[in-house]
Structure formats: C-alpha cells, structure tokens
Amino acid sequence: MSALALLGAYGTLFVGGYGLLALLVRQKIQFSLTEQIAFSWLLGTGAVSLLLWIFGLFVHGMLLPGLVSIICLSLGLVGWRQMVPRPLRRTPNPFEIFLGTIIVIEIAIVFYLSFVHTLGWDGLLNWEIKARYAFANGGVIPATYFSDSGRAFSHPEYPLAIPFTELWLYLWLGEADQFCAKTIFPIFYVIGTFLVVAIGRRFTGKTWIGLVMAAFLFFVPQITVEVGSAIGGYADFPLSIFYLATIGCLLCATEPKNDAFFGLYAACLALLPWVKRDGLILWIVAAACGVFVILRTKRSSRHFLALFPGLLIICGWRFYLSAMHAPQAADFLPMNLETFSSHLDRILPLFSALLTEFHNLPTWSLFWFVVAVGVAYLLGQMRNPGTPILLTALFLPIVLYLLIYVFSSWPNYLEHVGLSISRLLLHVAPVGFLITLLAVSRRRVKSPAPVHERGVTCTIAVSERTPMVELA
Amino acid sequence: MTVRFSYGRIAHVLLWGGLAVASLLVSIPRIYSGVTDHPLHSTSPLHTCDSYLKFATGVSGASKDMISIFQSMSASKRIIIFTCKDDAFSSGLGMTTAYLAAPHLVRLFEISGTHPDNELSKMNPDEVAAVVFCRVNRPHWLPAGKVFGSGLEVVSIREKARR
Numbered sequence: 001m002s003a004l005a006l007l008g009a010y011g012t013l014f015v016g017g018y019g020l021l022a023l024l025v026r027q028k029i030q031f032s033l034t035e036q037i038a039f040s041w042l043l044g045t046g047a048v049s050l051l052l053w054i055f056g057l058f059v060h061g062m063l064l065p066g067l068v069s070i071i072c073l074s075l076g077l078v079g080w081r082q083m084v085p086r087p088l089r090r091t092p093n094p095f096e097i098f099l100g101t102i103i104v105i106e107i108a109i110v111f112y113l114s115f116v117h118t119l120g121w122d123g124l125l126n127w128e129i130k131a132r133y134a135f136a137n138g139g140v141i142p143a144t145y146f147s148d149s150g151r152a153f154s155h156p157e158y159p160l161a162i163p164f165t166e167l168w169l170y171l172w173l174g175e176a177d178q179f180c181a182k183t184i185f186p187i188f189y190v191i192g193t194f195l196v197v198a199i200g201r202r203f204t205g206k207t208w209i210g211l212v213m214a215a216f217l218f219f220v221p222q223i224t225v226e227v228g229s230a231i232g233g234y235a236d237f238p239l240s241i242f243y244l245a246t247i248g249c250l251l252c253a254t255e256p257k258n259d260a261f262f263g264l265y266a267a268c269l270a271l272l273p274w275v276k277r278d279g280l281i282l283w284i285v286a287a288a289c290g291v292f293v294i295l296r297t298k299r300s301s302r303h304f305l306a307l308f309p310g311l312l313i314i315c316g317w318r319f320y321l322s323a324m325h326a327p328q329a330a331d332f333l334p335m336n337l338e339t340f341s342s343h344l345d346r347i348l349p350l351f352s353a354l355l356t357e358f359h360n361l362p363t364w365s366l367f368w369f370v371v372a373v374g375v376a377y378l379l380g381q382m383r384n385p386g387t388p389i390l391l392t393a394l395f396l397p398i399v400l401y402l403l404i405y406v407f408s409s410w411p412n413y414l415e416h417v418g419l420s421i422s423r424l425l426l427h428v429a430p431v432g433f434l435i436t437l438l439a440v441s442r443r444r445v446k447s448p449a450p451v452h453e454r455g456v457t458c459t460i461a462v463s464e465r466t467p468m469v470e471l472a
Numbered sequence: 473m474t475v476r477f478s479y480g481r482i483a484h485v486l487l488w489g490g491l492a493v494a495s496l497l498v499s500i501p502r503i504y505s506g507v508t509d510h511p512l513h514s515t516s517p518l519h520t521c522d523s524y525l526k527f528a529t530g531v532s533g534a535s536k537d538m539i540s541i542f543q544s545m546s547a548s549k550r551i552i553i554f555t556c557k558d559d560a561f562s563s564g565l566g567m568t569t570a571y572l573a574a575p576h577l578v579r580l581f582e583i584s585g586t587h588p589d590n591e592l593s594k595m596n597p598d599e600v601a602a603v604v605f606c607r608v609n610r611p612h613w614l615p616a617g618k619v620f621g622s623g624l625e626v627v628s629i630r631e632k633a634r635r
Contacts, residue, residue, distance in 0.1 A: 113510075115515075116510040118523045119520040121564075124520050124524075124571065125567055125568075125571060128520075129571055132571075133574055136575065144577060148578065150550075150578035150579045150580050151578060153567055153570070153580070154567075154571075175517055177517040178519055178520045180517075212492075219500070221499060221502045221506065225502065225506030362502055365495050366491065366495040366498055369491075370495060440488050
C-alpha cells in the first residue's frame, strides 16, 4: 500500500513537472529522455511545493492534495499534447554501456546509503519538521509554529520546497514517515547524474564525457557520504542540482534565439530561493549571468521578465513570514556597511579557512584541485560567451558566501564557517563538474566530429566552431 | 603539426587520466568506509528520532511513547524543556523532544549547571503541561516522571505538583 502511495505521489509530481516542461519548451526543441526526466522532477518538486503552500493559504485537509493532484494531472495532459517526440535513439557503444553500468551501480549505492543513514540533524530539525507539522495540521504549517520561540532552532524562516515535497509524500502515504521522506534525496542524485550526462552531450556532442563526469560525482565524499550530502535529507544537494540546471540551461541559452532553454533557465532560477535561503545568493549570481546573456545575445527586453518569477517568490515568502510574525534568523548581524567595516579583520582568516576547506581531502578528495586545472583550461577560452558565465557561476557565490561570514553573529565565527562551509561549497560543486567536463572535452571538440544525434547538441565549448544549436 | 598535436593530445589524456586515478585513490577509502560503516536500521516512520533517542538514552523506540505522553496532555499548555549548556547530547535531546512535543508550544531553557530550581520556581504551573529534563537533574520537590533510559525524564505537571 505504501509503495502504491509513493508511486502515486511521485507519479503526480513527475506528470506535473512534465506538463510544465512541455509548456515552457513549446515544441521548440527535442529533449532526450534523461533531460525530460530531470527537468520534470525539478519543475515537479518546485510546482507541487509552491502549489501546496499557495493553496494551503485557502484550503486544507483532503481538498488540498486533491486540488494539487488535479492541477498536476491537467498539466500532464496539456504537456502530453505539446511535447515534441524524443529524437531517435542511437545504439550506445560498449564504453558508454560500461560507464552507464557503473553509474547505475553508484545510484544503487546512494539509495542504499540513504536508507541506512538516518536523516541528518538539519534534515530532521530544519526541514522534515515542517513537513510533519504541516501534515498533522491538514497540509498547512500551523501559525503557532512560526511564532513559537521555543522552536526557533528549527528555522521557521527557511523556504518550503524540500519540506513540502516531503509533505506531498506524507499526504499520499497518509502518515508522516521519516523513512519514506528520505527517498527524495537519492532521486536528486539521479537527476544530477542525468543533467551532467545531458549537458555534457549538448556541450560536446559526446555522450561518454558526460557519463565519465556523472560517474565521478559519486567519488566526491561531500556529495555521497559527508554531512549535508545527497543522503542526509539536507537541502544543500537539491539546491546544487537546481543551480546546475539553471546554469546549464543558461549556457545553452547563450545560443541566439534558443528561447526554450531560456524559459527553462527562468523556471529553475525562480526555484533557487525556494529551495534554501542561501539560494537567494545563487539567484543573484544566476540572474546577473542571465542579464549578461540577454545583453550579449541582444535579446529583447521582455527577456528580463525571466527574473520576475524568482522575485515574486522571494517577496511572497518574505511577506508571508512577516505576516506570520516569524522570528528573524539569529545567525547573522544586521547587514550594513557599519557592521561590515567593523568586521573587516575577519576577511583574511575567512579566506584562510576557505583555502583549508579546498584541500580538505576527506571531504572533497581532489575535486577542487581538478576544478582548478579545469579553470586554467577555460581561461584560454574567455571569448566564448559560456566561459565567463561558468567562471562567474563558480566563483561569485563562493566569494559572496565568504563575505556573509563577515556578518556572522556567532562568538567564534570560524566555528560557524567550519560547520557550514563544506555545505555551501557543495552548492557550486556541480558547476565545477561542468567546468571540468568542458576542459576534458576541449581537445575533442576541436576536431570536427560529426554530431550523432539531431537536436541534442549545444556546442558551447567549441572554440573553433561557430556556436550553434541544432534544433529539431 | 601532426606530431605536435599528438603530443598535446597525449599530454591532455595523461593529465586528466592521472587526475582521475589520483582522485579515485583518495576517494575510494573514504567512500568505502562510508558505505560499510552503517548496517540497515529500522524502517519505522520515526526511525530518525528513535535512532537519536537510542543514541542519547539507550532506549529503543522511545519516540512513540513520548508522542503518546505529550498527546495525553492539554495542547493549550506549554512543554518546558531543560538542557545543559555546553552538552551537545543534552541539547540534541532537547530539540528532539521539542520536535516530538507538537502541537504544544515549547520553551527551551539552557542552564549552566544541572539544577533548574531557580527557573522552575518562576514558572506558573497552570500554563505548563510538562517539564522535560535532558541530562539535567529533576528537583527533589517535583514528583518523578516517566524516565527514558539515562538522562531523559518527562514530568507531567498537575495541580499537586505545585511547590
């Protein structure tokens, strides 16, 4: 019965996301199956959690999941008629089959790890707690939760994408189940591998490079086994996957007139601040990159509307918190120039702590060293519009995160850094994989290799070919 | 040209191949220990809370009992939770208790010692449904409550419990 309920929950979520994907793409481009699954999941989790929150302002009880389910199914029906058929599949070569097998084994291990570990501390007390309380209150977080100073430790001000995706499972299951809630997080890992493979193929025209990179996701301990990884119920890994999708779509949208990807970029961008509060910084960075692309590709000014959904979510959530009298976060001092100038002496120790984290081998293995080599490769391709976007998307969040600690209210701000910096770096780690992917493929893409599949190549990394997108 | 190109390609392959192998050599022991360290625990709906409580108190399946105790009390009254400052176990127990105490409002007190007499004496018992002691000693004048293993005690506050 539980399995059927889970199937129903995930089914409606995917169907709703698929419908949104189809509406955004509007038959302009073909997507591979992996891309369809990945974007359906991301858009589905975003849409379902937003719908639960918004409709929860007006209804509760059985009506709430019923209403959201109907919308998801309606979106799916509309999407079914809109979506372009997938491109013809080609037969994978033995090396791709080998890599694919490794990835399947890795995914199985991530699911296993997720099941044998409990939810992490934040996973339970910052995120799942909201889903449980909302479930017990007919799908709506009780107003007393926001004003209860005794539960301020659970950060009532955190956004609801992850808790309300868990809530969606609970509503289908008919009970709050911490074990079933954990199934969400390995799915984000699966989506991450799908996106790396898909984006890799679009950038390079080669499937195997994306497969190699996706296989290496598993070997970054911070992604698979460390605190805040893909198995502990934290929002950091899902946020990193949303950020990967946002930046990946934006890179594909650097091709003129590729509005399908620009629409997807706008959708993923809007969801960043809805996944985690830190997503606001990623939203600022990705929005700045989007403005750069709009100006660089001379798109019409209506494309600036892409920033609007995200702004709406940010302001809507702020307004809601204020109406609920939610307490302000106590981890940071007021962010103003006065505080900044009086804590400037923190910058060097913070920078030192960051460097220490970069070569923390038990947490990151050689990941950041590999990314540094990749960055060195890309520096030679600065004229390519994708390169400054990628470098900005990698470095600017790190700088901003570091600056945030200048405002830390903890007595020992370096302890604050030590507890959270690895999880913040995780947000940009998948972008590091994109950089590595482009660096590894550099030699390959210079050769005028024929593209095997129509409609799946976005040759952003090609330094000696005219950037183009092969539309269906 | 062809030779130079080939050398470049060989260097490229060697560099990235070397980085890949080195990454694997560093990562695999850490990943392996992460995979093999944890056997499958229970799959119950409260398995994370149960694990925390078992870790901190030694009692299995305590979450359900705690929820039952809190649900038997008037939801309009607060749960008061005492934790010990600079004691991570105590703090963790306190937050897990607060998690399980819904829909009651909760109030967490972090005290410096292990005797909360001062704080308790200032409270109005009419507004309190229960007092929970997380690795904090219960005052002798307060009647004994339900004890969960070592370090966790839930005391229901009734009229007769007034000092």
